[in-house]
Amino acid sequence: MTRKFNFSAGPAALPDEVLLEAQQNLSDWQGKGLSIMEMSHRSDEFVAVAEQAEQDLRDLMSIPENYRVLFLQGGATSQFAMLPMNLLRGKSSADYVNTGIWSKKAIAEAKRYCSVNIAASTESDHFMRAPDQSEIKVNPESAYLHYTSNETIGGVEFDYIPEVQLPLVVDMSSDILSRPLDVSRFGLIYAGAQKNIGPAGLTVVIVREDLLGQTVAGTPTMYDYQVQAEGGSMHNTPPTFAWYLSGLVFQWLKRQGGVEAMAELNQRKASKLYSAIDQSEFFANPIAKNSRSIMNIPFTLADASLEKTFLLESEAAGLLNLQGHRSVGGMRASIYNAVPEAAVDALIAFMADFEKRYG
Ligand SMILES: *Cc1c(COP(=O)(O)O)cnc(C)c1O
Numbered sequence: 425m426t427r428k429f430n431f432s433a434g435p436a437a438l439p440d441e442v443l444l445e446a447q448q449n450l451s452d453w454q455g456k457g458l459s460i461m462e463m464s465h466r467s468d469e470f471v472a473v474a475e476q477a478e479q480d481l482r483d484l485m486s487i488p489e490n491y492r493v494l495f496l497q498g499g500a501t502s503q504f505a506m507l508p509m510n511l512l513r514g515k516s517s518a519d520y521v522n523t524g525i526w527s528k529k530a531i532a533e534a535k536r537y538c539s540v541n542i543a544a545s546t547e548s549d550h551f552m553r554a555p556d557q558s559e560i561k562v563n564p565e566s567a568y569l570h571y572t573s574n575e576t577i578g579g580v581e582f583d584y585i586p587e588v589q590l591p592l593v594v595d596m597s598s599d600i601l602s603r604p605l606d607v608s609r610f611g612l613i614y615a616g617a618q619k620n621i622g623p624a625g626l627t628v629v630i631v632r633e634d635l636l637g638q639t640v641a642g643t644p645t646m647y648d649y650q651v652q653a654e655g656g657s658m659h660n661t662p663p664t665f666a667w668y669l670s671g672l673v674f675q676w677l678k679r680q681g682g683v684e685a686m687a688e689l690n691q692r693k694a695s696k697l698y699s700a701i702d703q704s705e706f707f708a709n710p711i712a713k714n715s716r717s718i719m720n721i722p723f724t725l726a727d728a729s730l731e732k733t734f735l736l737e738s739e740a741a742g743l744l745n746l747q748g749h750r751s752v753g754g755m756r757a758s759i760y761n762a763v764p765e766a767a768v769d770a771l772i773a774f775m776a777d778f779e780k781r782y783g
Contacts, residue, residue, distance in 0.1 A: 429767035432745035477671030504533035524575035553712035574599035603687035622670030694718035
């Protein structure tokens with residue numbers, strides 16, 4: 425097996441160990457004579473896998489008893505609509521913080537269901553930072569405040585949890601499980617799996633129980649959190665393989681020492697890469713220091729005409745998927761939990777060599 429270093433923003437790198445374990449069990453899962461993919465989602469075997477995954481996630485994130493964990497489909501993008509459908513609870517407005525491309529998409533979708541108050545925006549600063557707590561001005565009549573803890577494309581991450589008098593809702597698609605989190609501060613946390621959890625096709629929602637059961641009229645049954653909670657996320661056939669594989673990732677995370685150990689490693693990986701960028705005249709990252717993402721690190725080259733060469737050569741050196749998002753260009757290294765420190769070291773060495781040759 426030759427595994428290269430994968431800096432993809434998503435679907436992103438998975439731990440080698442997890443892929444091997446899945447491979448060893450692929451056609452004959454635990455001696456049952458069939459694959460986990462071929463089993464009924466209601467079989468004792470799969471239900472045990474599903475419950476174990478939930479328990480492991482609860483352990484990793486210390487999720488309190490009064491929160492339900494849902495394993496859904498439709499990606500984080502479907503949550504942009506499910507949120508207002510489920511959480512407006514008779515109110516006509518919701519608050520949103522605008523920090524970049526993903527928050528904008530969440531805002532645009534919410535506007536189809538309610539009026540949106542922009543509680544804070546850093547657009548006038550070209551989204552180069554997260555807003556300070558003091559800049560967040562909520563409408564007390566709103567149903568909730570939504571923010572994006574890590575803007576995956578811009579590389580902007582909150583270094584604090586906003587303190588507001590509304591239920592707090594967060595899109596944590598690209599930084600869930602990257603560090604310890606006080607779940608009790610939130611009304612709802614959601615994340616598409618394909619960044620820091622597992623394969624695409626699964627969306628995790630962690631929601632405080634008292635917010636359930638007041639959907640707007642006409643909400644599709646599948647989009648009702650309450651229905652999904654009552655049905656154990658099996659109102660219909662769930663994405664069984666993605667759920668199973670995510671469960672293997674949760675167990676892997678526990679073996680690594682949990683989110684505390686991950687936070688330390690992630691901090692070290694990000695600090696190294698940022699200091700390599702900052703110390704060079706050739707590479708640059710424009711984000712305010714206290715808002716720099718530890719998961720997604722965009723950077724530019726002093727001479728943008730060298731981007732193609734950089735990508736070709738990095739790929740040839742076994743460093744994959746460093747191109748920035750199609751909407752912004754430049755480079756981006758996504759260094760999620762499953763990206764080893766050795767990958768970051770290899771990237772830094774490649775960048776130094778590239779600068780020596782072309783800088
Ligand atoms: C990737 C991403 C999304 C979109 O996720 P899908 O699962 O493709 O719908 C939304 N928000 C953030 C922060 C993301 O990183």
